[in-house]
Amino acid sequence: MDASVVGIYVERLGLKPAQLGALMADPDVDRPYRVATVERGACGLVGFADDGALLELSAPPGDEPLAVGDFVVLGAGGRVARVLERVSVLERGSAHREGEAQLIAANLDTVFIVAAFAETEKLERRTLRARRLDRFISAVKAGGATPVVVLNKVDVSLRGPEKVMELCRELSARLGGVEVTSVSAQRGDGLAGLEGWLAAGQTVAFVGASGVGKSSLINALSGEATQTVTSVRGKDDKGRHTTTRRQLVRLSSGALLVDTPGVREFAVLGADGVAGFEDIDELAEECRFSDCAHESEPGCAVRAAVERGELPEDRLASYHAISRDAARLGAKHDAMARHDAKVQGRRFGRMVREVKALKKR
Secondary structure, three states: OOHHHHHHHHHHHOOOHHHHHHHHOOOOOOOOEEEEEEEOOEEEEEEEOOOOOEEEEEEOOOOOOOOEOOEEEEOHHHOEEEEOOOOOEEEEEOOOOOOOEEEEEEOOOEEEEEEEOOOOHHHHHHHOOHHHHHHHHHHHHHOOOEEEEEEEOHHHOOOOHHHHHHHHHHHHHHOOOOOEEEOOOOOOOOHHHHHHHOOOOOEEEEEEOOOOOHHHHHHHHHHHHOEEOOOEOOOOOOEOOOOOOOEEEEOOOOOEEEEOOOOOOOOOOOOOOOOOOHHHHHHHOOOOOOOOOOOOOOOOHHHHHHHOOOOOHHHHHHHHHHHHHHHHHHHHHHHHHHHHHHHHHHHHHHHHHHHHHHHHO
């Protein structure tokens, strides 16, 4: 890749140093492209020519699964030949096969987890439920991105400004120190506070349950200056203006936004433990037993912290619930992997027998 366009890729497409190093070490690679849309049979790509001109094209995917935000290298016939190593992923449990992961987006810096205030305290307790946020945070951290909780619709809350700030501080402490901020997409309150995560070259995504105003928030941040990074239609290479289910768009700040309107909740698939509970992990180092489950074991430092009031009991309960789900889904995934291996083995055996039978004729 021509060194003159390296800076453009970093500033305008969010290419990371590790990915850049891998590209520069491979003399056969002309240039990478970033995946802006993924549709059946084709993906929309964007890159830059040596003179800095924007390149947009549609390409058939290769054998590896793709996600919006991936960086890829093209091979013969303009087909995706290789996916560069991802610095982070956003994935959830598959809706079709429990225990399998579904890729949502890749190479994200920040994921905004959107919740919302409500007109009544009863409804607000449900919409701002910490245990739901724990699951989002765990999934985001497991994938390597930074979670930020955004409380939208502050304009409808019965709380005054000071009470809202107090709630944000309390919720941040309950969530293990994750940043919590309040905004109003309707009035524009607090949007300037998100600018630190929306610098040029940064890639962000928004997730949240339905009804929290995620789309309104994206529209408020986008404004009229939003640019769809690719507008190529896979079937006939013609431009279009309709929003695809997942797409990469450029904000006026230069940040890249992965628009994921279909993502609402995540099943945590942590095979190597549950992410997002670093406070509990740190306490666990002082437990008497290395395999302590933090339930009724003697010498449990985590339970002792709960009894001293240093760790919320609800946070430990959330940790246990997510851990149980992750273990169950992990076991399900292993069982499916064993089943798939057996099916492939039988197919291979059948093919060998058919070849031997043909040779005997």
